[in-house]
Amino acid sequence: MEKTSAILALSALAHDVRLDTFRALAQAGDDGLLAGEMARALSINPTTLSNNLKILSHAGLIHARREGRGIRYFVMAEEMRALLGYLTEDCCGGRPELCAPLAAQGTEKTT
Amino acid sequence: MEKTSAILALSALAHDVRLDTFRALAQAGDDGLLAGEMARALSINPTTLSNNLKILSHAGLIHARREGRGIRYFVMAEEMRALLGYLTEDCCGGRPELCAPLAAQGTEKTT
DNA sequence: TCCATATTTCATGAATAGATGAAGTATAGG
DNA sequence: CCTATACTTCATCTATTCATGAAATATGGA
Incomplete structure (x- = not known):
């Protein structure tokens, strides 16, 4: 992923309504x-x-x-993966372990 | 991590100079x-x-x-991890696998 | 103490983002 | 066709973000 795409995606997510929307779409899945x-x-x-x-x-x-009169929206998981990949691989100084112990890690409930 | 913190972090990173700066600090490590x-x-x-x-x-x-006349900056890996955790766990609809195959995944060089 | 260095804070102007009513476009159904 | 529904696009206003020179603050050294 290129830096400009990453910045575009980050700023898209950095907004209350958009983050809620994205989450709702992620939950809805396919x-x-x-x-x-x-x-x-x-x-x-x-x-x-x-x-x-x-x-x-x-x-x-x-x-x-x-879809008929409406318009149905879907999450693009691939792009989100690319963003997360960019952040961990590219932004954590080539030492992903610094920023990406996503495998284990405590899963607290957030809102 | 709370939503407001996540938005704060996302918008902090969603900027050319700040992303470069953050990357440089991540590279510099401790x-x-x-x-x-x-x-x-x-x-x-x-x-x-x-x-x-x-x-x-x-x-x-x-x-x-x-540090003397200067001021030395350091990355806070913990916060970055929290952000990545929030995005994968909380934003991918409780189905992290949707957005977080960070373990494997192609590691292309980006700029 | 006085000065140079390192960096931040202040003030300001320009650019960008955000919200929303009104008007426009697309589709379904009678 | 005509109308209602479902959204989007347009136009506008307000609010926030950004960049930067000038002034302020902190530190080290002569």
Whole structure:
């Protein structure tokens, strides 16, 4: 992954609504979610959501497909993997172990 | 890790100078780097660098220690690990395998 | 004490991001 | 076709971020 793509993805995720949205889509997995479902579920103004979905799409983190009157969004796991790979491999000074003991590590519940 | 901390860290990293700085510090490891060394090495205006170092510090990704006339900065690996953990565990819908095959994965050289 | 060095804080202006109502586009169904 | 639904795009305003010169602060040494 290139640095510019990484920065694009990082800034896409660094936002309350977008992070919530991304998480909801990740949870939904291959089923994806309709824009309207997300707007209702997360109580977001449809226009605001649409703008933020566009930013996530542009970063390559999600993609969309029309479905009847609605538009269904899906997470792009590959891009997220690439980002995590970039952060661990490239940003941790070639010593991934410094920053990436993701295998084990305590799994606390967060919100 | 809490969502607000994650957003703070993500936006701290989502910036050209700050990402470069963070990478340089990660490479330096426990030796850390003086602010001046980084400014010279990366050709960054000292004021600009200082502002960006403050942002990284505030996000908990680095910390500083005075050393004579200079100030030496160090990466906070723990916070970076927490961020990566948050992204994989919390954002990938409780199905980390979706986004975190960091163990294997092709290690291409990036810039 | 006085000065040079190293870095930060302050102040300011320019650029970018963010939210949202109104208007536009696409689709389904009568 | 006509209308309702589901979204997006446009236009606009506000808020935040960014970069940087000038001034302030801290330290070391003569």
